[in-house]
Amino acid sequence: MKPSPNQAMQPTAPRCVAWKLTAGVTVFLLTATRVWSQLVPGSLEVHWYEGAPDCNAAPQDALQIHKYEPQTFILRQSPCADFEANFIYLLIGSDKALLIDTGAVADPKAMPLAKTVLGLLPDKDHKKLPLLVAHTHRHLDHRAGDPQFASLPSVQVVPFDLEGVRAFFGFTDWPNGIAHLELGGRTVDVIPTPGHNQTHVAFYDDRTGILFSGDFLMPARLLIEDAAAYRESALRVIDCLKTRPLTHILGGHIELNEAGRAYRFGSHYHPNEHRLELARADLTALPAAFERFNGFYARYPNYILTNPVHNLLALAVIAVAVLIFIVWGVRRLLRRRRG
Ligand SMILES: [Zn+2]
Ligand SMILES: [Zn+2]
Numbered sequence: 240m241k242p243s244p245n246q247a248m249q250p251t252a253p254r255c256v257a258w259k260l261t262a263g264v265t266v267f268l269l270t271a272t273r274v275w276s277q278l279v280p281g282s283l284e285v286h287w288y289e290g291a292p293d294c295n296a297a298p299q300d301a302l303q304i305h306k307y308e309p310q311t312f313i314l315r316q317s318p319c320a321d322f323e324a325n326f327i328y329l330l331i332g333s334d335k336a337l338l339i340d341t342g343a344v345a346d347p348k349a350m351p352l353a354k355t356v357l358g359l360l361p362d363k364d365h366k367k368l369p370l371l372v373a374h375t376h377r378h379l380d381h382r383a384g385d386p387q388f389a390s391l392p393s394v395q396v397v398p399f400d401l402e403g404v405r406a407f408f409g410f411t412d413w414p415n416g417i418a419h420l421e422l423g424g425r426t427v428d429v430i431p432t433p434g435h436n437q438t439h440v441a442f443y444d445d446r447t448g449i450l451f452s453g454d455f456l457m458p459a460r461l462l463i464e465d466a467a468a469y470r471e472s473a474l475r476v477i478d479c480l481k482t483r484p485l486t487h488i489l490g491g492h493i494e495l496n497e498a499g500r501a502y503r504f505g506s507h508y509h510p511n512e513h514r515l516e517l518a519r520a521d522l523t524a525l526p527a528a529f530e531r532f533n534g535f536y537a538r539y540p541n542y543i544l545t546n547p548v549h550n551l552l553a554l555a556v557i558a559v560a561v562l563i564f565i566v567w568g569v570r571r572l573l574r575r576r577r578g
């Protein structure tokens with residue numbers, strides 16, 4: 240479908256831009272936005288497929304579907320289908336639906352994502368409900384399934400590059416401001432959250448009170464591209480959610496076990512996974528974690544901060560130092576022998 244971006248969103252409506260508002264406007268906001276009692280409850284009672292040490296010996300469905308509540312679905316790609324084991328979210332309103340991310344697998348035979356999503360969509364006026372496909376960010380494991388949706392009728396895919404994201408949602412002062420997607424009886428706020436990647440956004444759903452946080456915040460390695468931007472994003476989200484009920488924070492991956500230890504990178508086997516959902520306390524602790532961050536690695540019970548570029552550089556420096564030491568040692572040995 241080709242609605243203009245403005246049909247899908249109203250970029251300047253002040254639903255979540257709390258920090259610069261006057262007290263009077265804040266009072267208005269408090270009365271205008273949903274409160275706890277209006278949230279639709281849901282269930283996270285589910286055991287996610289854990290993959291297997293040998294996936295060929297333990298075939299399992301590529302995609303796991305969990306109904307959080309009748310209009311909110313969590314889809315999880317099996318660790319056997321791809322080690323990234325992405326979480327994908329489908330939010331259904333009365334006028335349209337929103338799919339957050341398309342996961343790590345492109346091949347519809349291996350990962351029938353579009354077919355599954357269309358199967359979950361209700362009909363409206365004898366047609367499938369229009370679907371908007373958006374991404375938390377441009378990394379391939381969050382958009383590899385896009386081609387499955389490209390030529391479907393009544394489906395619109397949001398661009399994944401920064402200019403495309405800004406233009407579609409109508410951000411004029413990125414990363415400031417909040418955009419809003421109206422799905423019909425359900426509003427989703429789009430909050431810029433660069434730091435892991437410059438295109439990153441999080442989605443706050445006013446029906447369930449869930450923050451869909453992508454790779455910005457999840458029980459996994461939080462890979463840092465820009466620490467200052469990441470911290471600013473955390474402060475922005477905290478501020479934005481100050482006056483809003485928050486039930487859960489649901490991210491793009493689980494990479495930790497129950498004890499908070501990370502699975503080996505690339506592993507298709509996730510025994511005893513950490514629970515998917517994080518809480519407001521995990522979000523509010525993030526800015527201080529960044530202030531203390533040594534620039535390389537820091538472990539917390541529910542996430543790990545890590546800067547892969549810095550770690551790689553540190554490894555390279557160590558490798559060069561070891562090499563110099565070996566060369567020095569060999570030369571010294573040879574001199575002694577000659578002596
Ligand atoms: Zn990512
Ligand atoms: Zn990811």
